[in-house]
Amino acid sequence: MSALPSLDITRARLLILGAVQGVGFRPTVFKLANDLGLAGWVNNSPQGVTVEIEGTRTSADEFILRLDTAKPPRSSIRSVETAWLAPAGYRGFAIRESETTGPKTTLVMPDIATCPECLTEILDSAGRRYLYPFTNCTHCGPRFTIIDSLPYDRMGTSMRVFEMCPHCRHEYENPSDRRFHAQPIACPDCGPQLQLRDRNADVLCSRHDALLTAAHAIRCGKFVAVKGIGGFHLMADARNQAAVTALRERKHREEKPLAIMAPSLNSIRCECEVSAIEERLLLSPEAPILLLRRRAGSCIAPAVAPGNPALGMMLPSNPLHHLLMRELGFPVVATSANLSGEPICIDNEDCQHRMGGIADLFLVHNRRIVRHVDDSLVRVTLGREMILRRARGYAPLPIHLAQPTRPILATGAHLKNTVALASGHSAFISQHIGDLETVAALDAFERVISDFQRLYEIRPEVVAMDTHPDYLSSQSAQRIAAENRCPAIPVQHHIAHVLSCMAENEIDGPALGVAWDGTGYGLDGTIWGGEFFNIGAGGNIDRYAHFRTFPLPGGEIAIREPRRSALGLLTEVFGKDAYSLDVPPINAFTDAELARLRVMLDHSINSPRTSSAGRLFDVVAALTGIRQRTSFEGQAAMDLESAASDLQSCPPYPFTFADGVIDWAPMIRAIVTEVRQDIAPALISTRFHRTLARIITDVARHSGHTTIVLSGGCFQNERLLSITVTQLRAAGLQPVWHRHVPTNDGGIALGQIAACLRNPNPA
Ligand code: ZN
Ligand code: ZN
Ligand code: FE
Numbered sequence: 127m128s129a130l131p132s133l134d135i136t137r138a139r140l141l142i143l144g145a146v147q148g149v150g151f152r153p154t155v156f157k158l159a160n161d162l163g164l165a166g167w168v169n170n171s172p173q174g175v176t177v178e179i180e181g182t183r184t185s186a187d188e189f190i191l192r193l194d195t196a197k198p199p200r201s202s203i204r205s206v207e208t209a210w211l212a213p214a215g216y217r218g219f220a221i222r223e224s225e226t227t228g229p230k231t232t233l234v235m236p237d238i239a240t241c242p243e244c245l246t247e248i249l250d251s252a253g254r255r256y257l258y259p260f261t262n263c264t265h266c267g268p269r270f271t272i273i274d275s276l277p278y279d280r281m282g283t284s285m286r287v288f289e290m291c292p293h294c295r296h297e298y299e300n301p302s303d304r305r306f307h308a309q310p311i312a313c314p315d316c317g318p319q320l321q322l323r324d325r326n327a328d329v330l331c332s333r334h335d336a337l338l339t340a341a342h343a344i345r346c347g348k349f350v351a352v353k354g355i356g357g358f359h360l361m362a363d364a365r366n367q368a369a370v371t372a373l374r375e376r377k378h379r380e381e382k383p384l385a386i387m388a389p390s391l392n393s394i395r396c397e398c399e400v401s402a403i404e405e406r407l408l409l410s411p412e413a414p415i416l417l418l419r420r421r422a423g424s425c426i427a428p429a430v431a432p433g434n435p436a437l438g439m440m441l442p443s444n445p446l447h448h449l450l451m452r453e454l455g456f457p458v459v460a461t462s463a464n465l466s467g468e469p470i471c472i473d474n475e476d477c478q479h480r481m482g483g484i485a486d487l488f489l490v491h492n493r494r495i496v497r498h499v500d501d502s503l504v505r506v507t508l509g510r511e512m513i514l515r516r517a518r519g520y521a522p523l524p525i526h527l528a529q530p531t532r533p534i535l536a537t538g539a540h541l542k543n544t545v546a547l548a549s550g551h552s553a554f555i556s557q558h559i560g561d562l563e564t565v566a567a568l569d570a571f572e573r574v575i576s577d578f579q580r581l582y583e584i585r586p587e588v589v590a591m592d593t594h595p596d597y598l599s600s601q602s603a604q605r606i607a608a609e610n611r612c613p614a615i616p617v618q619h620h621i622a623h624v625l626s627c628m629a630e631n632e633i634d635g636p637a638l639g640v641a642w643d644g645t646g647y648g649l650d651g652t653i654w655g656g657e658f659f660n661i662g663a664g665g666n667i668d669r670y671a672h673f674r675t676f677p678l679p680g681g682e683i684a685i686r687e688p689r690r691s692a693l694g695l696l697t698e699v700f701g702k703d704a705y706s707l708d709v710p711p712i713n714a715f716t717d718a719e720l721a722r723l724r725v726m727l728d729h730s731i732n733s734p735r736t737s738s739a740g741r742l743f744d745v746v747a748a749l750t751g752i753r754q755r756t757s758f759e760g761q762a763a764m765d766l767e768s769a770a771s772d773l774q775s776c777p778p779y780p781f782t783f784a785d786g787v788i789d790w791a792p793m794i795r796a797i798v799t800e801v802r803q804d805i806a807p808a809l810i811s812t813r814f815h816r817t818l819a820r821i822i823t824d825v826a827r828h829s830g831h832t833t834i835v836l837s838g839g840c841f842q843n844e845r846l847l848s849i850t851v852t853q854l855r856a857a858g859l860q861p862v863w864h865r866h867v868p869t870n871d872g873g874i875a876l877g878q879i880a881a882c883l884r885n886p887n888p889a
Contacts (some may be wrong), residue, residue, distance in 0.1 A: 136183050137211045142527065143174040144204035147278040148235040150264030151201050152173055152221050152308040158196050162189050165216035170277040171225040180216045196554035200238060200411060218323055224277040234270055236519050237355050237546035239413035239443035241266035244302060248445050257334050259446035260318045260493065264308045271356045271495050271520060272310060278579065280309045291316035327478050341453040342488040349373055351463045351477055351485035356499025356518050357470035358463035358477045360485060366428035370459055374429060376484040378466050380757040383431035385415045385438040385501060387460035389451040394439050397424040403753050404506050412519025413443035414502035430459060435768050440501060462500055467563050469570040471500045480776040497577060499557045507844045508851060514842060514867055517557040524552035525867060525876060528632055528829040529883055535586035536878035537603040539619065539871035543571060546875035547578045553879050554578065558872060568598055589614045590878035594647035619646030620657040621667055622877030623837040629880040630867040635661040636830035640822055643838035644740035644759065655738025658825055665884045671786045671825050677733040679723045688744035689714045689764045695745050697727055699791050709801050710751035739840050742790060746814050749797055750807035767843050770811040778817040788821055823857050836863040839870040
């Protein structure tokens with residue numbers, strides 16, 4: 127570089143793509159340009175950020191060089207296209223009006239937890255935002271949940287109805303202010319306000335009084351519906367066993383664990399073990415619910431997570447929650463305000479209507495939530511995070527696709543549904559929608575699909591769906607495909623699991639794909655769920671191995687009654703002797719029930735066969751007497767995992783593997799013998815987990831593949847995942863598993879997109 131700057135004036139136009147809107151990117155550009163004495167302008171466009179700089183070539187080069195390090199913390203640059211142009215004679219540097227035309231490819235930012243500066247401000251009694259629950263800045267605050275349309279500007283958000291006061295406008299227009307172009311900027315004089323309402327929607331009080339009165343009610347054991355960032359929470363004192371039990375009754379939620387919001391990291395440490403990485407995640411801008419190991423002597427009521435060694439804990443992530451939790455000073459249950467199987471409430475009136483029989487009071491405000499976003503759920507396994515529910519803080523950031531694609535819409539799975547929209551190099555995965563088993567959930571599913579298409583202005587050219595012909599999501603997919611005159615491509619559920627994991631890890635194959643979960647529609651008339659796939663380097667995928675199948679008497683009902691899975695499997699191993707075995711699942715039936723089930727099994731009536739690994743967990747949970755009935759999906763497997771111990775010297779049970787079929791019969795015979803010898807469930811569970819890891823390792827070795835892809839709901843089981851990864855590594859193989867995309871059915875939509883990419887010209 128020359129010591130003397132060139133006096134030749136030049137102009138460069140930069141098109142910056144990535145997560146560059148709603149994070150203070152333009153002020154950074156403004157400051158950098160001013161520091162370097164460059165003239166020109168910056169604006170937001172639907173594609174990203176456009177910058178023109180004019181000045182010496184040295185300064186322009188310096189600008190481009192420094193942009194990456196100077197960019198704001200929550201932004202990320204995916205690409206910068208530079209064009210060198212003749213000087214235009216700009217004077218000074220300006221932030222221009224946003225452009226609203228052209229294809230919409232910019233990244234919509236997720237909602238970001240309150241930053242330290244804003245937190246300090248709301249606690250500063252001398253400041254004008256003291257105790258103001260809607261404080262935010264360019265580094266924090268709502269984004270995805272307030273955006274109606276792109277580009278990200280106040281007029282395109284639900285903040286447009288609040289006219290800025292002169293104070294706020296000054297901050298908004300001052301490039302050196304932390305709130306320069308912070309679209310949701312607000313203060314007590316001009317922004318949204320709180321109200322506390324009773325069950326009749328009568329306003330009891332407003333502003334800070336509303337918050338204080340709500341806190342008092344929670345302290346007294348009442349339930350308050352609190353409007354947060356992406357929807358309402360139901361809050362109750364988490365230490366109060368009677369209150370939590372009553373909340374469960376009102377919500378018809380029997381045993382599924384409830385999430386907890388704690389006032390501080392120290393408060394979480396009193397209840398749970400927190401590692402360094404877990405601490406980082408709790409305090410991160412995403413601020414998810416983290417599954418943490420509960421400490422002995424925790425003050426959390428047992429009814430919060432009955433029999434579960436883990437607690438789902440989060441910290442406040444917006445000023446309203448911060449202020450409320452400071453006022454309370456103790457942990458509260460903060461569960462989504464919804465009826466079982468329905469999406470979370472986002473609208474004041476709707477919440478009043480749907481939660482009227484559950485909440486005693488409603489702490490609401492007048493900032494509209496544009497779309498629902500639940501709290502995200504994360505667990506740390508093997509020293510890294512696994513996102514189990516991808517929503518607030520993460521959605522809708524895309525997964526990068528190695529190959530560019532034409533527009534694809536994927537409609538996801540039936541349970542834990544998410545949808546995805548892919549275009550170019552990005553796959554945008556929606557926020558968690560839920561189980562599509564109620565009309566309300568299906569409405570939410572359709573709403574998210576049209577919302578995503580409208581937001582990104584993408585019309586699908588392919589619609590991917592599950593192969594199950596009866597799923598309502600598949601029917602919607604076919605209708606959307608017909609509307610767009612494009613093909614609807616069915617993708618097998620477990621293949622989608624494996625491809626989802628490969629897509630997020632950016633691997634192509636060849637690989638062995640292991641997809642273990644509860645159930646999915648198979649391609650041979652059975653229910654799959656314990657599958658191994660040969661993934662070729664090209665598009666070819668074939669089923670390499672699977673568990674021996676067994677009948678599920680009663681079909682769907684068996685999912686809620688592990689004893690039915692046990693009975694079905696025992697008849698395979700012991701024939702008619704199964705009905706008289708002295709083991710807990712058989713003893714859990716009356717003679718009349720057994721007689722009825724026997725007719726079903728003998729004549730194969732409503733007894734579909736399954737190779738599911740998830741159901742195998744149910745069988746062992748039932749055999750060990752741990753659980754015969756469940757009240758939520760995966761409960762028996764969770765209990766079985768909790769029962770296991772860390773004994774290292776437990777040998778696996780015997781099994782056989784021949785002709786692509788893994789036969790569990792030798793293991794089941796051994797377990798039945800042990801159960802009758804009163805061997806402790808802890809020991810049986812430990813040996814069972816080790817057996818499963820051994821099965822994967824043996825099949826992996828046999829397959830000749832080096833890369834082993836682990837996906838499906840079973841790998842939410844920390845013990846199974848860690849033993850399997852350890853054993854595969856010890857065998858010199860390379861295990862790959864999920865991190866940012868759920869290993870459960872929340873990841874299926876991405877896998878469906880990946881399937882369409884592998885097979886771009888379906889018949
Ligand atoms: Zn802030
Ligand atoms: Zn104001
Ligand atoms: Fe699945």
